[in-house]
Amino acid sequence: MMLSAMGVYSIGVDLGGTNLRVAAMTPDGQILEKLSSSTCYEHGPEGVVHDMVKVVRQVTEDIGRGELAGVGIGFPGFIDMESGVIVGSANLPGFTGFPIRDTIQEHLGTTIILENDANAAALGEKWLGAGKDVDDLVLITLGTGIGGGIVSGGKILRGFRGMAGEIGHMTVFPDGNPCGCGNCGCLEKHASASAIAAMAGMMGIATQRFSAREVYDLALAGNPRAKLVFESVGRALGIAIANLVSLFNFPLYLLSGGPLPAWDFFAPSMFTEIKKRSFTFDSTSTRVEKAVLGSDAGLYGAAYLPLQQHPLASVAIPSPR
C-alpha cells in the first residue's frame, strides 16, 4: 500500500517467545507492511534488539516517505514504564534488568513505547477489532497461562507499576488448584489451555497427557467427560467475568486464545455464572464476546501506541463517541 507524502505512520513490534513480528500502520488502521522474522533469543537481549532494529529500518526504507510517529513494542513480561527496563518475563528471562527502551531508542532515534503484550492486544482489539465501537473493554487471553488487558477511556489501564490486568491470577475458587504464584484457585489454573489439558488428565480421559485441542476434539466427538472439563472452564470464567462486570461496568469483555473454538462447550456455563453473579450484567447491555484479531491483536495494539500520543495522527482516528 502506498502512503501519501507527509502522511503519518507507526510501527508495531510483537516480541513473542519464538519470533519477531513487525507491522507499519497508518492512523486509520491500514497496514502498510507486515512481516515476520526469526530471531535468536539465545543471543540475549542485545542480539534480539539488533535483529529488531534491522527489520524496523528495512520497513522504514521500504515505506520511504511519511512521518514515523514512533515504534510501539509489545513485550511478554513486566516493564518499568518510567525507566523502560524489563522487570521480569516468564518467557524471556534473559531480558530481566535490560534497558530495552533506551537501547532501541539509541539505535532508531524515534519515540519508543513499550507495553506488556496482553495490554497491547487489548488496545489492538479496541482500535481495529471487536472493540472498535467502545472506549472501555477487558480482554482475557487464554493460553498456557491467562493474561489480560484493560482499556479504560481508550487507554490501557497500567497501574502504578505497570502490573494491572493480571486477570489470570484472580481467585475464582478460594480452595482451588494450586498455582505457581503461591495462591490456590487462580483463574488460570481452572480455565487456561494448560488447565484444560491437566483437568482432562485428572478425569482419566487418557493415560497420556492431552493437549487442550485434543480435549476439544473429544468433546466434539461427544465424550461426556471432555464436555464436563469445558463446563468447569466456563464456571471459572463466569465467576471471574461477573467480578469484572461488577467492578468496571464496561460494555465489553473479550476472550481470545487457543481454547476459543470450544466456545460452544464452555459458554453456556460461563453465561449461567455471569447472570447469576452480576446483576449489572442483566440490567445493562453488557457483552461478552470472542475477540476477532487473533494473534495480530498485540501487533496492531503496539502500532497504535505511538499514534495515541501523536498530535497529527490522533486527529485522523475516528472517535467512537
Next chain:
Amino acid sequence: MMLSAMGVYSIGVDLGGTNLRVAAMTPDGQILEKLSSSTCYEHGPEGVVHDMVKVVRQVTEDIGRGELAGVGIGFPGFIDMESGVIVGSANLPGFTGFPIRDTIQEHLGTTIILENDANAAALGEKWLGAGKDVDDLVLITLGTGIGGGIVSGGKILRGFRGMAGEIGHMTVFPDGNPCGCGNCGCLEKHASASAIAAMAGMMGIATQRFSAREVYDLALAGNPRAKLVFESVGRALGIAIANLVSLFNFPLYLLSGGPLPAWDFFAPSMFTEIKKRSFTFDSTSTRVEKAVLGSDAGLYGAAYLPLQQHPLASVAIPSPR
C-alpha cells in the same frame, strides 16, 4: 471562614437515608460552611429537593461573594449520568425515575453534578483524606451492605451505565452465603456489618440478634467465637482485595465504615490472604489502610466534583504528581 473576593468555591451535598448535609468548600479544601439539616423523605423527591435548594441558597447568601463552581450531590443509588435521572435506590426508593439533576438545576441555575455516594466518598478520600498523595485508589465501605468507589487517574471510574465499583457484589466464596442480588458468596454477605451480626448469630454467641458493635465488644473481651467471626471477615476482605490488586495495581486500597474499629481483629487474616493471593502486593509498595474522613468523605467528594470541571479551580488544586 472568609472567602476572598472573586474566589471560586463549590457546594457539596450528601443525601443520606436520614438527613441532608451541605458543605461549601474552596478549591484547596478549606471548609467555608458546613451544616446538617433534616429533611422529610416521606414527602417524596420534590420535598427533598425543596429542602435542599433552601439550604444551598442559605449557604450562598452566607458566603455572599465569590464564584460558585457548582453543586455536587452524593446520592445513595444508581444514577443515569446522561439524563440525570435516578435509576434506583435501596434506601430512597421513592426517587426512582425522578429527574433530580434538571429539577435542581431549574431552581439553582448553576452546574449540578450527581454522583453515587460511595463514588463520592472515594473521591473525597483522594482529595482530602488518606489518598491525598495518590491519583488512583479503591475505597471499600463496610455498612449494612458493602459499597465502593474506584478513583482512576484522579477521576471516578463510572462504567458505561454508572454502575462501576460494585465491590460488595464480588464473589469471594462461590458457594457462600446467599445474597439478595441472586448470587451466593458476595463479599457483602461475608464482611459487612450486617454479615458480622448474622455470623455471630450463626455461631450461637447469643440468642438475641447482636449488632456488629456488640460482636466487636465481645471480641475485645476475649470471646474466641467473636474473634473467629472477624477472622472470617478478614479472609473474605483479603480475597476481594487481592483480586482488586491483581486487576488494578493501584497503590492504595482503603476501608471505611462501622466495623473499622475491629481492624486489629480482621486485619491479620486479611493481610494473610492478600499476600498469599496477589504476587503484585508483595512485589510492589501497595498499601491497604483505613480511610480517614469517616462519613464526611462523601460530602467532600461531592463538593470536589464541580471543582474538577472548573478551569479556574483546577489550577488551584495542588497535583500529587
